[in-house]
Amino acid sequence: MTVPENVQRPGPQTGLIWRPITPEDLDGWYALIRRMAETDKPGWVEDRADLEHILVRPNDHPALDTLLGHDTGGTPRAFGSVSANPGSGRVLGFGGVDPQWRRRGIGTAVYRWQAARARNRLTGKEKGEKVLRSFAEEDNASHVALLHSAGAKVVRYFTEMTRPLQGDLPQVPLPEGMEFVTFHADLSERFRLAHNEAFLDHWGSEPRDPESWKFTVTHPQFRADWSFAVVDKSSGEFAAYQLASFDPETKQIFGYTEGYTELLGVLRNWRGMRLTPAMLSEAMNRFLASGMEHAGLGVDTENPSGALRIYEQLGYVPVSRQITFDLPLVPGNSPS
Structure with a gap:
């Protein structure tokens, strides 16, 4: 498969050699991700499994949708990728530059490529807004400036929060007649359907298909023993759920x-029953029993449900904030 003429990769003026990412690049690509994380301290860092998944997603084409820039010695110094769910006009951009190679125009070149490729992917039949969506850590000034200068607009803020698991933890019981049921594979589809229903009215959310859900619950960082549903004992219905994970490298980074x-989600018919604090209380106890030092989560800062306030009342404090940028994908609207 060849790259369309109007989606050319960055040129030699960047000082790098560009090509699509292949499975043979995984070690070097992951090492680049780790170098970036050590400098940027983002709220979340991709695991090797996340990079492997980028190269096998059924709706994407790695030969067209990924980009790797390496130096003359073969070391990866920059990368980019785009992805989208079937039928969606929202294309997600993911990329970065080695800290030692920044301020040379490489990030801008990658973003221009992402925008061109995202626009090229559109068929005109997609549902919803047609945008290239990117994410930047608020304190990564150069990344934020790049997206602003390219014409992307801020559309949302997400906050990463953490809570030390020391002292007395909040103990919030479930309402009478409800119980926690720990995740196991036989219930996975029910968890997926509960998630899709709970997030139906959440900003920016798109339904998880079986393929993407399978990746979530088989990810190396997923912890089934920390994940559970809140079940109504009389009917057997799912009222809410929580999925949890553990990155073994958080100790090194944070x-x-x-x-x-x-x-974490609560289905519409069960809202207003304090299921969220009950689930987080249960999660904290499970984390602590496994030897964790902190409990963490991310929240849509503008979520109208008041989730941020609930988390603060439970002792979570902000540690970083991520900005969501959208670049409209309309003809002739290329990054500056």
Whole structure:
């Protein structure tokens, strides 16, 4: 498969040699991700499994949708990728530059390529807004400036929060007649359907298909023993759920081990019953029993449900904020 003429890779003026990413690049690509993380301290860092997944996603084409820039010695110094769910006009951009190679125009070149490739992917039949969506850590001034200068607009803020698991933890019981049921594979599809229903009215959310859900619950960092549903004992219905994960490298990056609430949702008919604090209380106890030092999660800062306030009341404090940028994908609207 060849790259369309109007989606050319960056040129030699960047000082790098560009080509699509292949499975043989995984070690070097992951090493680049780690170098970036050590400098940028982002709220979340991709695991090797996440990079492997980029190269096998059924709706994407690695030969067209990925980009790797390496120096003359073969060391990866920059990368980019784009992805989208079937039928969606929202294309997600992911990329970065080695800290030692920044301020040379490489990030701008990668973003221009992402925008061109995202626009090239559109068929005109997609649903919803047609944008290239990118994410930047708020304190990464150069990345934020790049996206602003390219014409992308801020559309949302997400906050990463953490809570030390020391002293007395909040103990919030479930309402009478409800129980926690720990995740296991036989319930996976019910968890997926519960997630899709709970997030139906959440900003920026798109339904998880079986393929993407399988990746979530088989990810190396996923912890089934920390994940559970809240079940109504009389009907057997799912009222809410929480999925949790553990990145073994959080100690190296942030200085503490952390059990992380990856996904949490309450289905519409069960809202207003304090199920969220009950789930987080249960999660904290499970994290602590496994030797974790902190509990962590991410929150949509503008979520109208008041989630940020609930988390603060439970002792979570902000540690970083991520900005979501959208670049409209309309003809002739190329990054500056």
